[in-house]
Amino acid sequence: MDNQPSSEPLLIPQIDVTEASNRVGNACMLLDVRTPEEYLAGHAPEATWIPLDDVAERAGELDRDLAILAICRAGGRSQKAAEILADLGFCTINVSGGMNAWAAAGLEVVTDDGSPGEVI
Numbered sequence: 873m874d875n876q877p878s879s880e881p882l883l884i885p886q887i888d889v890t891e892a893s894n895r896v897g898n899a900c901m902l903l904d905v906r907t908p909e910e911y912l913a914g915h916a917p918e919a920t921w922i923p924l925d926d927v928a929e930r931a932g933e934l935d936r937d938l939a940i941l942a943i944c945r946a947g948g949r950s951q952k953a954a955e956i957l958a959d960l961g962f963c964t965i966n967v968s969g970g971m972n973a974w975a976a977a978g979l980e981v982v983t984d985d986g987s988p989g990e991v992i
Contacts, residue, residue, distance in 0.1 A: 900941050903920050909992065931960050
Protein backbone atom coordinates (compact mmCIF):
# COMPACT_ATOMS: atom_id res chain seq x y z
CA MET A 873 0.00 0.00 0.00
CA ASP A 874 1.50 3.34 -0.95
CA ASN A 875 1.35 6.46 1.21
CA GLN A 876 0.32 8.86 -1.55
CA PRO A 877 -2.73 11.07 -0.89
CA SER A 878 -5.92 9.76 -2.38
CA SER A 879 -7.06 11.35 -5.62
CA GLU A 880 -10.64 10.49 -4.71
CA PRO A 881 -12.78 13.56 -4.02
CA LEU A 882 -13.71 14.06 -0.39
CA LEU A 883 -17.33 13.53 0.54
CA ILE A 884 -18.19 16.60 2.58
CA PRO A 885 -21.45 16.42 4.57
CA GLN A 886 -24.06 19.04 3.67
CA ILE A 887 -26.60 20.69 5.98
CA ASP A 888 -29.24 23.35 5.46
CA VAL A 889 -29.09 26.80 7.01
CA THR A 890 -31.65 26.08 9.73
CA GLU A 891 -29.66 23.11 10.98
CA ALA A 892 -26.43 25.12 10.71
CA SER A 893 -27.94 27.94 12.76
CA ASN A 894 -29.04 25.44 15.41
CA ARG A 895 -25.57 23.85 15.60
CA VAL A 896 -23.50 27.04 15.90
CA GLY A 897 -22.04 27.25 19.39
CA ASN A 898 -22.90 23.61 20.10
CA ALA A 899 -19.51 22.04 19.29
CA CYS A 900 -19.64 23.78 15.89
CA MET A 901 -18.35 27.07 14.53
CA LEU A 902 -19.59 28.94 11.47
CA LEU A 903 -16.80 29.89 9.07
CA ASP A 904 -17.66 32.52 6.46
CA VAL A 905 -15.28 32.28 3.49
CA ARG A 906 -16.62 35.12 1.32
CA THR A 907 -14.73 38.19 0.14
CA PRO A 908 -14.14 41.18 2.44
CA GLU A 909 -16.83 43.20 0.63
CA GLU A 910 -19.41 40.42 0.98
CA TYR A 911 -18.63 39.81 4.65
CA LEU A 912 -18.70 43.50 5.57
CA ALA A 913 -22.07 43.98 3.84
CA GLY A 914 -23.65 41.34 6.07
CA HIS A 915 -22.90 38.06 7.80
CA ALA A 916 -24.30 35.72 10.44
CA PRO A 917 -23.73 37.20 13.91
CA GLU A 918 -21.72 34.19 15.12
CA ALA A 919 -19.55 33.84 12.01
CA THR A 920 -15.77 33.71 12.01
CA TRP A 921 -14.39 35.17 8.80
CA ILE A 922 -11.48 33.83 6.77
CA PRO A 923 -11.63 34.45 3.00
CA LEU A 924 -11.39 31.29 0.90
CA ASP A 925 -7.98 32.29 -0.49
CA ASP A 926 -6.60 32.39 3.08
CA VAL A 927 -8.21 29.25 4.53
CA ALA A 928 -5.24 26.88 4.15
CA GLU A 929 -2.74 29.46 5.41
CA ARG A 930 -4.89 30.46 8.42
CA ALA A 931 -6.24 27.03 9.39
CA GLY A 932 -4.15 27.17 12.56
CA GLU A 933 -6.50 29.87 13.85
CA LEU A 934 -9.39 27.38 13.90
CA ASP A 935 -10.32 25.16 16.84
CA ARG A 936 -9.79 21.51 15.92
CA ASP A 937 -12.20 20.50 18.70
CA LEU A 938 -15.12 22.09 16.84
CA ALA A 939 -16.83 21.00 13.65
CA ILE A 940 -16.40 23.70 11.02
CA LEU A 941 -19.62 24.76 9.26
CA ALA A 942 -18.38 26.45 6.09
CA ILE A 943 -20.60 29.08 4.45
CA CYS A 944 -20.29 31.42 1.47
CA ARG A 945 -22.90 33.16 -0.69
CA ALA A 946 -24.41 30.09 -2.38
CA GLY A 947 -22.38 27.02 -1.35
CA GLY A 948 -19.61 26.57 -3.92
CA ARG A 949 -16.72 28.37 -2.25
CA SER A 950 -17.65 26.94 1.14
CA GLN A 951 -17.56 23.45 -0.38
CA LYS A 952 -13.98 24.15 -1.52
CA ALA A 953 -13.06 25.53 1.93
CA ALA A 954 -14.56 22.45 3.59
CA GLU A 955 -12.49 20.20 1.32
CA ILE A 956 -9.29 22.13 2.11
CA LEU A 957 -9.94 21.90 5.85
CA ALA A 958 -10.92 18.22 5.67
CA ASP A 959 -7.60 17.55 3.93
CA LEU A 960 -5.94 19.23 6.92
CA GLY A 961 -7.77 16.96 9.37
CA PHE A 962 -10.69 19.16 10.40
CA CYS A 963 -14.26 17.92 10.76
CA THR A 964 -16.08 20.02 8.14
CA ILE A 965 -19.63 20.45 6.92
CA ASN A 966 -20.81 22.60 4.01
CA VAL A 967 -23.84 24.84 4.53
CA SER A 968 -26.04 24.30 1.47
CA GLY A 969 -27.40 27.43 -0.15
CA GLY A 970 -25.00 29.69 1.76
CA MET A 971 -25.87 33.18 2.96
CA ASN A 972 -28.51 33.53 0.24
CA ALA A 973 -30.45 30.69 1.86
CA TRP A 974 -29.59 31.99 5.35
CA ALA A 975 -31.21 35.36 4.63
CA ALA A 976 -34.14 33.76 2.76
CA ALA A 977 -34.84 31.62 5.85
CA GLY A 978 -35.18 34.78 7.92
CA LEU A 979 -32.01 34.15 9.90
CA GLU A 980 -30.17 37.22 11.17
CA VAL A 981 -27.70 39.02 8.89
CA VAL A 982 -25.66 41.82 10.51
CA THR A 983 -22.74 44.13 9.87
CA ASP A 984 -19.72 44.27 12.20
CA ASP A 985 -21.39 46.90 14.39
CA GLY A 986 -24.46 44.71 14.84
CA SER A 987 -26.79 46.72 12.58
CA PRO A 988 -28.86 44.92 9.93
CA GLY A 989 -26.80 43.72 6.99
CA GLU A 990 -27.47 42.40 3.52
CA VAL A 991 -26.17 39.54 1.42
CA ILE A 992 -24.39 40.72 -1.71
